[in-house]
Amino acid sequence: MSKMHLVFGGRVKDPRGLEFVDLKNIDIVGIYPDYKSAETAWRGAAQRTVDDAEMKYVVVHLHRLLEPDA
Numbered sequence: 001m002s003k004m005h006l007v008f009g010g011r012v013k014d015p016r017g018l019e020f021v022d023l024k025n026i027d028i029v030g031i032y033p034d035y036k037s038a039e040t041a042w043r044g045a046a047q048r049t050v051d052d053a054e055m056k057y058v059v060v061h062l063h064r065l066l067e068p069d070a
Helices: 035-048 062-066
Strands: 005-011 027-032 055-061
Touching: 005 035, 005 062, 027 035, 035 055, 055 062
Parallel strands: none
Antiparallel strands: 005 027, 005 055
16 A cells, blocks of 8 residues: 655644634645655645745655554
8 A cells, every 4th residue: 555645734823833714625635655755745735835824734654544453
């Protein structure tokens, strides 16, 4: 199994947290086969919204959710 990673973002209540305000407007950047390509996508998305402190993008390690004991 490849080590899939999800990159998404949206408006958060507090820039230090992960509580997203409006789940209907989450920006799903994509699913990537490795961390390096996910990080590149994350940097690009985060850079586009760098002036908006309430926007946050994250990388989720999907492979850890699919196989937590691996």
